[in-house]
Amino acid sequence: MLPTEALRSRLIARLSAGLFVALCADTTAQAIPLTSLERTCELIGERLGSVGVRQCLDSGLQIGGGASVSGLPLLYRDYAATSQREPPKRVLMIGGIHGDELSSISVVFKWMDRLEHSRFQPFHWRVAPCTNPDGLLLQPSTRVNARGVDLNRNFPSADWERAALTYWTRRTGSDPRRYPGPSALSEPETRWLVDQIEAFQPDAIVSVHAPYGVLDFDGPQEPPERFGYLHLHQLGTYPGSLGNYAGVNRGLPVITLELPHAGIMPTAQQWQRIWADMLTWLDERLTDPAPIYLRLDADPWNGSPPDDADGRADFGASALNLLPRQAAPQ
Numbered sequence: 001m002l003p004t005e006a007l008r009s010r011l012i013a014r015l016s017a018g019l020f021v022a023l024c025a026d027t028t029a030q031a032i033p034l035t036s037l038e039r040t041c042e043l044i045g046e047r048l049g050s051v052g053v054r055q056c057l058d059s060g061l062q063i064g065g066g067a068s069v070s071g072l073p074l075l076y077r078d079y080a081a082t083s084q085r086e087p088p089k090r091v092l093m094i095g096g097i098h099g100d101e102l103s104s105i106s107v108v109f110k111w112m113d114r115l116e117h118s119r120f121q122p123f124h125w126r127v128a129p130c131t132n133p134d135g136l137l138l139q140p141s142t143r144v145n146a147r148g149v150d151l152n153r154n155f156p157s158a159d160w161e162r163a164a165l166t167y168w169t170r171r172t173g174s175d176p177r178r179y180p181g182p183s184a185l186s187e188p189e190t191r192w193l194v195d196q197i198e199a200f201q202p203d204a205i206v207s208v209h210a211p212y213g214v215l216d217f218d219g220p221q222e223p224p225e226r227f228g229y230l231h232l233h234q235l236g237t238y239p240g241s242l243g244n245y246a247g248v249n250r251g252l253p254v255i256t257l258e259l260p261h262a263g264i265m266p267t268a269q270q271w272q273r274i275w276a277d278m279l280t281w282l283d284e285r286l287t288d289p290a291p292i293y294l295r296l297d298a299d300p301w302n303g304s305p306p307d308d309a310d311g312r313a314d315f316g317a318s319a320l321n322l323l324p325r326q327a328a329p330q
């Protein structure tokens with residue numbers, strides 16, 4: 001599988017050693033240096049044009065008890081509800097499960113900042129902005145993790161055993177960008193995410209991707225029609241995807257935000273509108289009754305993709321935006 005062992009070794013070599021830990025759930029457990037939070041933020045900040053090292057360090061992220069294949073800690077932060085309703089509903093938000101979708105990480109940092117400064121928000125959030133740090137930090141960034149596994153095909157959906165590898169070979173032509181792994185939950189990053197779902201017991205999950213420019217939804221509920229300039233376009237489910245596992249099998253609403261560009265951030269107006277619409281929808285669906293302050297004016301807003309000066313490049317040439325869109329999103 002790609003990337004090769006050599007790439008993985010180079011990545012490990014770039015990481016300065018912190019604690020030495022065994023990746024405990026890995027049957028081939030070996031001592032891997034766990035990169036420090038500070039070094040991880042340095043690397044993330046150096047890679048992402050829209051997230052500074054200081055911003056990452058000041059964001060309150062903590063090491064979440066799991067690590068990537070190459071020993072990068074999987075970071076998260078909880079935000080308590082700031083309104084009075086009890087008990088608050090819980091929302092798990094994740095970014096960057098595909099490491100080459102840089103905007104999906106940067107925008108989660110923007111929304112973390114909103115949560116940090118929000119005076120009225122009714123949910124208990126758990127936010128993990130960078131769930132495939134190896135993929136992000138490989139040069140160039142990769143969709144898959146350091147063992148070449150598409151983490152969003154590695155969840156233990158009910159059809160994994162029957163369909164995941166067959167789907168991969170027959171429907172994707174054994175596309176190395178979509179390899180589901182040798183077995184469900186073979187990857188430490190996927191195991192950590194499932195552990196978060198088990199421990200946090202979210203009432204909804206938000207997963208941010210790029211570059212298809214749509215809103216996707218899995219779960220038994222009626223889907224939202226649009227968040228900001230992202231309109232509903234249900235893309236179907238795949239063996240081992242988060243939407244299949246958590247939405248179809250576990251019955252949780254799984255919101256998949258597909259930003260339109262992997263390497264260019266939405267404008268502030270665009271990401272703020274997505275956020276406001278999403279909060280409104282969550283509040284209407286997860287709580288009863290919805291508070292009046294969140295019933296926002298539903299004026300249509302005709303945003304256009306950030307192909308102009310407002311779009312901030314996340315890396316120099318924004319080369320990913322020049323690539324043809326792939327057949328299978330998420």
Ligand SMILES: [Zn+2]
Pocket residue numbers: 098101208209210329330
């Ligand atoms: Zn994706």
